[in-house]
Amino acid sequence: xxxxxxxxxxxxxxxxxxxxxxxxxxxxxxxxxxxxxxxxxxxxxxxxxxxxxxxxxxxxxxxxxxxxxxxxxxxxxxxxxxxxxxxxxxxxxxxxxxxxxxxxxxxxxxxxxxxxxxxxxxxxxxxxxxxxxxxxxxxxxxxxxxxxxxxxxxxxxxxxxxxxxxxxxxxxxxxxxxxxxxxxxxxxxxxxxxxxxxxxxxxxxxxxxxxxxxxxxxxxxxxxxxxxxxxxxxxxxxxxxxxxxxxxxxxxxxxxxxxxxxxxxxxxxxxxxxxxxxxxxxxxxxxxxxxxxxxxxxxxxxxxxxxxxxxxxxxxxxxxxxxxxxxxxxxxxxxxxxxxxxxxxxxxxxxxxxxxxxxxxxxxxxxxxxxxxxxxxxxxxxxxxxxxxxxxxxxxxxxxxxxxxxxxxx
Amino acid sequence: xxxxxxxxxxxxxxxxxxxxxxxxxxxxxxxxxxxxxxxxxxxxxxxxxxxxxxxxxxxxxxxxxxxxxxxxxxxxxxxxxxxxxxxxxxxxxxxxxxxxxxxxxxxxxxxxxxxxxxxxxxxxxxxxxxxxxxxxxxxxxxxxxxxxxxxxxxxxxxxxxxxxxxxxxxxxxxxxxxxxxxxxxxxxxxxxxxxxxxxxxxxxx
Numbered sequence: 066x067x068x069x070x071x072x073x074x075x076x077x078x079x080x081x082x083x084x085x086x087x088x089x090x091x092x093x094x095x096x097x098x099x100x101x102x103x104x105x106x107x108x109x110x111x112x113x114x115x116x117x118x119x120x121x122x123x124x125x126x127x128x129x130x131x132x133x134x135x136x137x138x139x140x141x142x143x144x145x146x147x148x149x150x151x152x153x154x155x156x157x158x159x160x161x162x163x164x165x166x167x168x169x170x171x172x173x174x175x176x177x178x179x180x181x182x183x184x185x186x187x188x189x190x191x192x193x194x195x196x197x198x199x200x201x202x203x204x205x206x207x208x209x210x211x212x213x214x215x216x217x218x219x220x221x222x223x224x225x226x227x228x229x230x231x232x233x234x235x236x237x238x239x240x241x242x243x244x245x246x247x248x249x250x251x252x253x254x255x256x257x258x259x260x261x262x263x264x265x266x267x268x269x270x271x272x273x274x275x276x277x278x279x280x281x282x283x284x285x286x287x288x289x290x291x292x293x294x295x296x297x298x299x300x301x302x303x304x305x306x307x308x309x310x311x312x313x314x315x316x317x318x319x320x321x322x323x324x325x326x327x328x329x330x331x332x333x334x335x336x337x338x339x340x341x342x343x344x345x346x347x348x349x350x351x352x353x354x355x356x357x358x359x360x361x362x363x364x365x366x367x368x369x370x371x372x373x374x375x376x377x378x379x380x381x382x383x384x385x386x387x388x389x390x391x392x393x394x395x396x397x398x399x400x401x402x403x404x405x406x407x408x409x410x411x412x413x414x415x416x417x418x419x420x421x422x423x424x425x426x427x428x429x430x431x432x433x434x435x436x437x438x439x440x441x442x443x444x445x446x447x448x449x450x451x452x453x454x455x456x457x458x459x460x461x462x463x464x465x466x467x468x469x470x471x472x473x474x475x
Numbered sequence: 476x477x478x479x480x481x482x483x484x485x486x487x488x489x490x491x492x493x494x495x496x497x498x499x500x501x502x503x504x505x506x507x508x509x510x511x512x513x514x515x516x517x518x519x520x521x522x523x524x525x526x527x528x529x530x531x532x533x534x535x536x537x538x539x540x541x542x543x544x545x546x547x548x549x550x551x552x553x554x555x556x557x558x559x560x561x562x563x564x565x566x567x568x569x570x571x572x573x574x575x576x577x578x579x580x581x582x583x584x585x586x587x588x589x590x591x592x593x594x595x596x597x598x599x600x601x602x603x604x605x606x607x608x609x610x611x612x613x614x615x616x617x618x619x620x621x622x623x624x625x626x627x628x629x630x631x632x633x634x635x636x637x638x639x640x641x642x643x644x645x646x647x648x649x650x651x652x653x654x655x656x657x658x659x660x661x662x663x664x665x666x667x668x669x670x671x672x673x674x675x676x677x678x679x680x
Contacts, residue, residue, distance in 0.1 A: 232617060259612075270588075270590045271613065441654070442661070445641055
C-alpha cells in the first residue's frame, strides 16, 4: 500500500518510474537482498533513534567521519539491503550509494521522454560523483520513506560521465575515494539542487542529466524527482534531526558511538531544551565573526572532518606539511573563540581548540574534537564541532517548535 | 573517453576548452614560470607555504607582457594566464551575462550564470587574467577557470589526505582556495607572478 502511494506520487506529475519487472522474481534471491520485516501498524511512535559511529571507516584511514547503517528496499517490497558505513552528511542532501555496495537492482528514474536520469555533484575539492537516479524505499531506525529518488555512484552499466560533469576532478566512485559505502545527505534542504534545477534545461546547472543512448545532456528536473533528503519524506519525525555525540579526550578516541535522532520536538528524545536556534540564509549559511570580522558564508557540516576556518595569516597557525597540508599544525594547542549569528539575529560565541594535526594522527585515533584546517574567508564547522554537543538540523519549510527550517540549533 | 556526449551542444562547448596539449600556453606557461623559481625540482608536486601576497618574481611584469604577447599569437583556452578576450569563452560556457568594472590597477570581468553562480576574472593592465573567484550553488568548471594551471592544481589536490572538505593548494606558481557545501560553493585562485605590482592578491575576492 505504501508503495502504491509512492509511485502515484511520481506518476501524478507525469514522470514515469521504470520498474524492472523482468528481474523482480529473482531479486529476493540475489546476493544483496533479504526479506525485511515491514514495520508499522502497531500504534505508538516509531523508533526514531539510529546509532551512529565515528571510526576509521571502511577505507581504514578516515578521521572524524560519522557513519550509520541505512536500509534500502525495492519500492513497495520487502526485498531490502542494509548498507553499512554510510557517511551522515549535514552538508548535502540525498542518499548516494556506491554501485559496488548494493546488490539491489533499484528501478531507474526516467524523464518525461523516457530517458534515464543521471546526477552529478562536484564537491569543494573538485572531486565528483556521477551515476543514475534510481528509486528506493529508505529505512533508517524505525522510520521509512517510500519511493525516494537516490543515486547509485559509479554504476558501470550506466552512461559514462559527461564532460560537463567530469571537469578533471577525481571520481569518488570507490570505498577508498569516498571513505564510506554511501553518503546520507541530511542537510537543511529538501532536495540536493532545488529550484535551480527545476526550471528549464537551458538554464539549469550541471547537476541533472538526461541520458538517451546518444549521450547525456543537462536536464531540468521537477523538485519531487530530484534526490531527496529522506528525512522530510518520513510520515512523522520529518521536520529535522538531532545529532548527539559524546565528548572525546584531547588526544582523541579510537571510536565514538552516538545517536542520529529524527524529528525536532516530536518525541521525548528530541526536545530543543535550551539550545539556541540559528536560521540560515537561502544558501544554507550563517555568519561567523572572528576577531571582529564577519564571514557570511559559514556553515555546519558533519561531512567535513575538522574545524576548517580562515588561513594561517589570520589564525597564526601554520598548515601541516606534505599530504596533511589541509590541516593546521600549531606548535602548541591553541584556543579560539568565534561568534555565530543566524539570519534570525540569534548570536553566541563558540570556544574551540586546535591541536597539531600531525601529532593527533600519530595516535591512530579516529575521532578528534580539536582537529582544524585552513578554509580561507569562511568557517566550516565540521564533525569536530559536534563532539560533546547536541546539534539540530531544521529542514526547510518544515514546521517545528523552533519555527520552520532551514536552521541549525545547538 | 566519453564519445557518447559529443553530440551534446553545451557539453561540447566546454570540453573542447580543456587545457590544450602539445603547443600553446598550456605547456609554455608553467615551464616558463619555473625558470624563476629557485631549485625547481619536483615543481608541480611541491606544496610550499608561500604567503598569498608573496612577490615571487621581480620579473613578473616582463613575464606578464611576454605571456600576453605569446597569447596574442596563440589564442587558446580560457582562465588564469590567458587574455581578457578569453573571458568570453568562460562566459559562453557558463551561459552567463558579462559585466566589467575598472579598478585602480586592474579590471574585473564578472560573469553571472542563470543559476546565480558568479565568476569574477581579474585582469591586469597588460590584459592577462591573474586571478579568478567564484561563488554559486555548484562548483565552477575549474579546468576552464584555471586554464593551463589546472594540471598543477590536479596534482596538488590529489596529494591531500582529506575527503570532501575545503581545499587549499599552494604551489610556487599557483594558489587555489575552494570551500563550501552543496548549494553554496565559493573560492578563488590566482597566480602570484601575474598579480600586477600595484595591487595585492587580496583584491581577488
